Amino acid sequence: MPLDDVHSILEEITLNAMEPDYRNHRPRRVAISTRHRIIAATGLVVVAFLVTSTIQIGLKNRARQADVVQATKVGLIDQIQRADDRRETLFVEVSAISVAIDLLQRRNLQLSTQGVALAKKIDNALTYSGDRAVVGEGVVIRLDAKSAKNPVLDVDLQAITNGLWGAGAEAISISSIRLNALSAIRHAGDAVLVDYRPVTSPYEIAVVGDSLRIRAELKNGELGRLLVALKKDYGISASITPKRSVSIAGHSSTSLRYASRVPA
Numbered sequence: 001m002p003l004d005d006v007h008s009i010l011e012e013i014t015l016n017a018m019e020p021d022y023r024n025h026r027p028r029r030v031a032i033s034t035r036h037r038i039i040a041a042t043g044l045v046v047v048a049f050l051v052t053s054t055i056q057i058g059l060k061n062r063a064r065q066a067d068v069v070q071a072t073k074v075g076l077i078d079q080i081q082r083a084d085d086r087r088e089t090l091f092v093e094v095s096a097i098s099v100a101i102d103l104l105q106r107r108n109l110q111l112s113t114q115g116v117a118l119a120k121k122i123d124n125a126l127t128y129s130g131d132r133a134v135v136g137e138g139v140v141i142r143l144d145a146k147s148a149k150n151p152v153l154d155v156d157l158q159a160i161t162n163g164l165w166g167a168g169a170e171a172i173s174i175s176s177i178r179l180n181a182l183s184a185i186r187h188a189g190d191a192v193l194v195d196y197r198p199v200t201s202p203y204e205i206a207v208v209g210d211s212l213r214i215r216a217e218l219k220n221g222e223l224g225r226l227l228v229a230l231k232k233d234y235g236i237s238a239s240i241t242p243k244r245s246v247s248i249a250g251h252s253s254t255s256l257r258y259a260s261r262v263p264a
Helices: 003-015 020-109 113-129 154-166 211-220 222-234
Strands: 134-144 169-174 185-188 191-194 197-199 203-209 237-248
Touching (some): 020 113, 020 197, 134 154, 134 169, 134 211, 154 169, 154 185, 154 191, 154 203, 154 211, 169 237, 203 211, 203 237, 211 222, 211 237
Antiparallel strands (some): 134 203, 134 237, 169 203, 185 191, 191 197
16 A cells, blocks of 8 residues: 555544544533533532531521520529528518517516526527527637639538537638528538528638637647648648637527426
């Protein structure tokens, strides 16, 4: 075959390598592919918009929920504060009524010799039960935990008061709340309750009793070592002030639990 014919065949193969039908369909396939890309891009934009809108709606709902929770919290705190104020008012009223009843009782008992003797017994019983106000020498302990690592716990106050009873205390009050044999010192959340009444730092523990004996216990006894440990380990400071006259009010919520008839 002549060389020119070979070159002609090769050029024909090279120029017409694609079949006519395939060449006719190729532009259509390219057009379809471009359309798919446009649709896909549009879909991605729509999805991104929906996701962004959903996130924004979620953030707004969370913000609304946070506002509702905060408003509810503020409302509950206000209710608790008003209830505490009302309770304190009732305690004052009960104390005033108790004083009036005590005065009437004393007047009636002074009308006879037997009544006078009975009045002395009642005074002694009320003093030991914590219902009668007492005044005498003693000490005042002040616990301050405002700058401490940890707060004062109910067990701390329990240990201190038990140590004071053991040292000969005749009467004890914590933040003006008189303790008796039925008093409870408990922990509720972040608050310490004394007879179900909240007390906060600084805690003032007033004690009536043998001042020398109590001071010796606070200096060299177990109670003194406890106060040192509270200061060293938790940063709770304690100041001790001896006083010639300490006044402690009577317990305001003692109720009658037992009574018997006195023979005529």
